[in-house]
Amino acid sequence: MAVRTGAQRLAEDPGLVPDGRLGLITNFTGVLPDLTPTSVALRASGVPLTALFGPEHGLRGTAQAGASEGEGVDPDTGLPVFDTYRRKGRALHDLFSGVDALLFDIQDIGTRFYTYIWTMYDCQQAAARLGLPFVVLDRPNPLGGVRVEGPMLQPGFESFVGRAPIPLRHGLTVGELALQLGTATVIPMEGWRRDTATTGLPWVPPSPNMPTPDTALVYPGTGLFEGTNLSEGRGTTRPFETIGAPYVDDRFVPALRALDLPGVSFRRTWFEPVFSKYAGQVVSGVQLHVDDPEMFEPVRTALEMLRVLNELYPDFALLPSLDKLWGSDSLRKALEAGDDPVELLPPATTPSSWVRPGVLLYEGDAR
Structure with missing residues (x-):
């Protein structure tokens, strides 16, 4: 009912x-x-x-x-x-x-x-x-x-x-x-x-970049990518499930898979946003596929992604909006210092x- x-x-x-x-x-x-x-x-x-x-x-x-x-x-x-x-x-x-x-x-x-x-x-x-x-x-x-x-x-x-x-x-x-x-x-x-x-109840997309329940599920984590120089998938049909930038190469997805994060799989993808970051450019990145919503931890998953990006790519950069999204400057400072941002997570x-x-x-x- x-x-x-x-x-x-x-x-x-x-x-x-x-x-x-x-x-x-x-x-x-x-x-x-x-x-x-x-x-x-x-x-x-x-x-x-x-x-x-x-x-x-x-x-x-x-x-x-x-x-x-x-x-x-x-x-x-x-x-x-x-x-x-x-x-x-x-x-x-x-x-x-x-x-x-x-x-x-x-x-x-x-x-x-x-x-x-x-x-x-x-x-x-x-x-x-x-x-x-x-x-x-x-x-x-x-x-x-x-x-x-x-x-x-x-x-x-x-x-x-x-x-x-x-x-x-x-x-x-x-x-x-x-x-x-x-x-x-x-x-x-x-x-x-x-x-x-x-x-x-029927699903009504709550905003133009929240098309499906899958989007809502990943958003508590991948929404943080709005505070970086990666595309968070705006301008694609799978926003927030698709993350990428021109400098992301074939090392990113294997590094994520090696973490064996619960409830999620990663697939290398290429996409061309029609607006927002990198509009009109073909960029490389990853699509998140949530296999088990009960096990999936969106915030931890995003922090692991940020850590890997920070370690692999000198062109990875943070934007001022990250502090507002995270709710403090601790995430930005941890990434700038090369520290593991996952250590910032409070217990579930x-x-x-x-x-x-x-x-x-x-x-x-x-x-």
């Missing part, structure tokens, strides 16, 4: 949210199991929506990374659409002047540097300052809710890819994150367990090791 999302529950019972003028923070991932947009379903059920608010990539998802669609009118509902992307403080407050409460319904992918959760955080903080109720319509974490990987964000490294101290692979749903990070009401899912990624753990009491909403092995 498919999971019943918070949006589906609200569409069936509009009394779950406050009366008054309601604004919905959403995008193309906000759909019911039959793929009806949440905004359309809620309007049809009598929920008094008066405005829609879109994140990075826009309400419809046509904008690439680092962009949004701007403002206008939603053709499906006739509601005004406002752009929240990169707005903070007074600029964000002014957007919410015409609503009495805010709802949030966007699909996250379980990784700290994916920006939708920080759109939620910024809007949640604005709602708190304005005295507006903030209601999250919860959705599954596609990575499951048991494993936590990678370091916490450290003070001084806050950005739009990490506003607050959470682990790199955080193990929470958006509703649980909202409870951890501030004040919110959550309409929880029914039928979801932490210890399974199976939901029965579970969500209950870092969240406040009362945050975890769902059963399944979270010890």
Whole structure:
């Protein structure tokens, strides 16, 4: 049986949210199991929506990374659409002047540097300052809710890819994150367990470079390659599963295979990105093939890849954005010193090791 999302529950019972003028923070991932947009379903059920608010990539998802669609009118509902992307403080407050409460319904992918959760955080903080109720319509974490990987964000490294101290692979749903990070009401899912990624729900690619669940699975690790001079596969059909650069040769894949990393195999590949790094150039690299999602450790795998690259290739270089992605400067400094970055990894753990009491909403092995 498919999971019943918070949006589906609200569409069936509009009394779950406050009366008054309601604004919905959403995008193309906000759909019911039959793929009806949440905004359309809620309007049809009598929920008094008066405005829609879109994140990075826009309400419809046509904008690439680092962009949004701007403002206008939603053709499906006739509601005004406002752009929240990169707005903070007074600029964000002014957007919410015409609503009495805010709802949030966007699909996250379980990784700290994916920006939708920080759109939620910024809007949640604005709602708190304005005295507006903030209601999250919860959705599954596609990575499951048991494993936590990678370091916490450290003070001084806050950005739009990490506003607050959470682990790199955080193990929470958006509703649980909202409870951890501030004040919110959550309409929880029914039928979801932490210890399974199976939901029965359709996969809607959450952004232009997150086409499949396989992409989401590797992203907590290979997303770090955005902070290097290797292509992270943007501009290909398998972003974040495909990594490469012009200087990568036939030594890279054998070196990775020799590590015998759990749950993953490596295949040498060549590709030509149509945009982003090395656009229009044929580059050599590797494609990750996840054989066993339960055993696969995306963050450790990426750190091993970075170590091998650092040892093999003088042209390998780090970009300033790596510190923000990692959440501190420790990874950059380790690589620059020739140290083993895998030693930076904290022990693997579970969500209950870092969240406040009362945050975890769902059963399944979270010890």
